[in-house]
Structure formats: structure tokens, C-alpha cells
Amino acid sequence: MPAVIVDCAIYRDGRRTDGPADFSDALDEARAEGDAFLWLGLHDPTEKEFDMVSSEFGLHPLAVEDALTAHQRPKLEVYDDSLFMVLKPVAYESESDTVSTGELMVFIGDSFVVTVRHGEGAALSVVRQRLEAEPEVLKHGPTSVLYAISDAIVDHYIEVAVELQVDLEELEAEVFAPDNSSGRGPSVSSASGTPTAARIYDFKRQVLEFRRASGPLAAPMARLASAGVPFVHQRSQPFFRDVNDHLLHANEQVEGLDRLLTDILSAHLAQMGVRQNDDMRKISAWAAMAAVPTLIAGIYGMNFAHMPELRTVWGYPAVLGLMIVLIFGLHRTFKRRGWL
Incomplete structure (x- = not known):
């Protein structure tokens, strides 16, 4: 079991403190104090390993099934004893022009936060360190963890969108550059020999993968920014509104990239038709x-x-x-x- 536990800590009054090594004892201690909470981080747990956690924390069976199965859309579910949220971090490899997505599940309940991470990306150690440096935010309890994770993922959406924009501008310049061999018309293939239309279509697929991660998150984030969500601290709404604004900005960038790719592909095909007529x-x-x-x-x-x-x-x-x-x-x- 320790192999899947990335980190386990008790937070009191916005500060990380030492606690029992066993997460069950640590949870009892956090609940006994009332103003403390436990943050347990897991990475790729098996069904048997996660059963020990779910039974101890009282997690809902449907949420447990989603956390183990993975391949979920971003969503927010409210159960009797916990709040369950699915987020999809995004990574972009500029050398191969590939967008990859991971999965991160967050459980929030009575004096606890359980994060379940699938894949190699979206490590939460940096999020922990940044959050631990802001004790005023940590005083909001488990909600602060959900905010910090959401904020980090959405901010990275914007960074990836900027990287995609830069690569798309390079692709656009390459698509409409005159063919050096003939001195006329757009280039039919890239420097690597890949047909230009195929490159545009592949880039469009990467943007679509990005949209599948960021688009469905808009509704859960808007809900968290509103009042009346169980297990969410009432003073945390401004934080979630800020995250929601950043998410809307990221989604606008992604939609703009998708429209621009469609226009580039249409213009390229039109120019190829003109060239064939010539x-x-x-x-x-x-x-x-x-x-x-x-x-x-x-x-x-x-x-x-x-x-x-x-x-x-x-x-x-x-x-x-x-x-x-x-x-x-x-x-x-x-x-x-x-x-x-």
C-alpha cells in the first residue's frame, strides 16, 4: 500500500504537521480535532488497494468505480458523504505536436481530501508546496486543496494553448509559403515530407483532444463558483470564480485555434484547387x-x-x-x- 501513497499529511490551522504514519489513524486524529484535515495522495492504485481507502473514508461506490476505471469526462458529483471531482490535466509535446491528457480525481469529505492520479503527468508535489506556502488559503480546509489543484491545471491549460498557438503560426507560415522548387503556389508537403493537409488534420485532432479536457470542465467550475455546493467553504467562491475566468479564457483560445485550423485547411484546399486548375x-x-x-x-x-x-x-x-x-x-x- 505505501507504494501507491505519494504523500499523506495533516493540516492544522493552515500548517502542515506531523501525524500518524497510518492514514486511518491520521484521519481519526484530524476528525477528532475538528479544524484539521488529512490530504492523502494516491498514484495508480489497484482495486484492492483503493478498497482499503474507500472503506476507511466512506467513499461512494459509484465514485470509487469512476476513480478506478478512469477515462472519465471532467465532472462534479455530490454524494451524501463526499464531493467527487474529475479533472483532466493536459501536456503538449512540441517536438511531436502531440497533446496528451491525464486524469486526476479529487474526493472531499469530512476532514479529508483524497487525490487519485492516473498516468505520469500532473504530479501534485508542486501544488502541495505552493499551497503550503499560503497558510491563509489552507485555512479554508479541504476546499483549498480542490481550488489549488483546479487553479494549477487550468493555468497549465493556458500555457499549452499558447504553445499550440506558436506552433500553429509556424504551420500556417509553412502552409502558405511558396513552393521553393517551383516558385509558385503553396507547399504541398512539409519539410518532413508529410502532406500538408495531413499535418493540418493531425493538428486539429490534437486541439480536439485539448477541447475534450477543458470544455466539459466549464460547468463544474461554474457550479463551484456559485453558492450552495456541499463540502465547499463559503469563502472560497472568489477563488473558484477566478479559476472559472481563467478556464473561460483557455476555452476561448482553444476554440479560436480550432476555427483557425478549419480556415487554414479550407484555404489550403482552395489554393490546391486553383493550382490544379492552373x-x-x-x-x-x-x-x-x-x-x-x-x-x-x-x-x-x-x-x-x-x-x-x-x-x-x-x-x-x-x-x-x-x-x-x-x-x-x-x-x-x-x-x-x-x-x-
């Missing part, structure tokens, strides 16, 4: 110029006895000259019209 006009122009000498040569190749200039000494050069003049005239006409 290529078809060039092909048609060259085919027309090739058709003229083919027509003349075809007529004179029919071997009729009575044909113009058939027995003239200069007939053969004259026909060749006519072919050259017609081809040159067609070439100038197509060039003037922009087909070549």
Missing part, C-alpha cells in the same frame, strides 16, 4: 499546340494524288513553316492569357 490549363495549352502540327501532318499523310503544294519544291518547308507559325501564335495567345 496545371490543367497548362496541359490543355500544350496539348492544343501539339494538336495543330499533328492535324496538318495527318492530312498530308493521307496519300491523295491531288493535294495543295504536293508537287511544289518548297511545299514541304512551307508546311513545316506553317506549323511553326501556328504553334508560335498559339503559344503567344496562351501566354498572354496566363495559361503558360
Whole structure:
């Protein structure tokens, strides 16, 4: 069991204090004092390991099932003996342009906070350290932990959104840069050889993964910012309103990225259509110029006895000259019209 326990501490009057090593004894001690609470942090517990925690803390079976199963949408559930919230931290690998999401479950109840983390991301040690440096916030009890975790995750949403914006601007410049090999039109593929449309679509999928994490969190955060939520300190509403404002800002950024990607993809496909039309006009122009000498040569190749200039000494050069003049005239006409 100690392997899955990341940290376990009792907080009294906004300060971390030493307590019993066993979390069961620590919970009894925190409840006996009244103004203290226990924060137990778990990482990837098994069903058997979490059963020991859930039975001791009196967690609701449905919330326990969600915490073990993972792959949940961000949500807020209120049960008789606890408050259960699911958050999805986001990480972005700029080198591979990949957005990954983790899962973090928070239980709040009578004098306790239990956090269950899945995956390697979203470590809460930094959140603990920052919160322990603000005793006035910690005096709000278990609610302060929920606020600190939510604030850290939402602030990271904004950081990831900024990183995505920077990479999207680079992708946009690359998409609409002229093709160096031909000096005309947008680039069909990136420097890595990946088709441009495929890169845009893959980037759009990463933004969609981000939206699945941040979008559904808006309703739970708005609820926490309002009054009347059980197990939430009444003075914590301004803190949650601040987090909600940051979340709305992050969601607006993500929606803007999604719209911009759609516009870039549409513009790229439109330019590719224009480029294909240009290529078809060039092909048609060259085919027309090739058709003229083919027509003349075809007529004179029919071997009729009575044909113009058939027995003239200069007939053969004259026909060749006519072919050259017609081809040159067609070439100038197509060039003037922009087909070549």
C-alpha cells in the first residue's frame, strides 16, 4: 500500500504537521480535532488497494468505480458523504505536436481530501508546496486543496494553448509559403515530407483532444463558483470564480485555434484547387499546340494524288513553316492569357 501513497499529511490551522504514519489513524486524529484535515495522495492504485481507502473514508461506490476505471469526462458529483471531482490535466509535446491528457480525481469529505492520479503527468508535489506556502488559503480546509489543484491545471491549460498557438503560426507560415522548387503556389508537403493537409488534420485532432479536457470542465467550475455546493467553504467562491475566468479564457483560445485550423485547411484546399486548375490549363495549352502540327501532318499523310503544294519544291518547308507559325501564335495567345 505505501507504494501507491505519494504523500499523506495533516493540516492544522493552515500548517502542515506531523501525524500518524497510518492514514486511518491520521484521519481519526484530524476528525477528532475538528479544524484539521488529512490530504492523502494516491498514484495508480489497484482495486484492492483503493478498497482499503474507500472503506476507511466512506467513499461512494459509484465514485470509487469512476476513480478506478478512469477515462472519465471532467465532472462534479455530490454524494451524501463526499464531493467527487474529475479533472483532466493536459501536456503538449512540441517536438511531436502531440497533446496528451491525464486524469486526476479529487474526493472531499469530512476532514479529508483524497487525490487519485492516473498516468505520469500532473504530479501534485508542486501544488502541495505552493499551497503550503499560503497558510491563509489552507485555512479554508479541504476546499483549498480542490481550488489549488483546479487553479494549477487550468493555468497549465493556458500555457499549452499558447504553445499550440506558436506552433500553429509556424504551420500556417509553412502552409502558405511558396513552393521553393517551383516558385509558385503553396507547399504541398512539409519539410518532413508529410502532406500538408495531413499535418493540418493531425493538428486539429490534437486541439480536439485539448477541447475534450477543458470544455466539459466549464460547468463544474461554474457550479463551484456559485453558492450552495456541499463540502465547499463559503469563502472560497472568489477563488473558484477566478479559476472559472481563467478556464473561460483557455476555452476561448482553444476554440479560436480550432476555427483557425478549419480556415487554414479550407484555404489550403482552395489554393490546391486553383493550382490544379492552373496545371490543367497548362496541359490543355500544350496539348492544343501539339494538336495543330499533328492535324496538318495527318492530312498530308493521307496519300491523295491531288493535294495543295504536293508537287511544289518548297511545299514541304512551307508546311513545316506553317506549323511553326501556328504553334508560335498559339503559344503567344496562351501566354498572354496566363495559361503558360
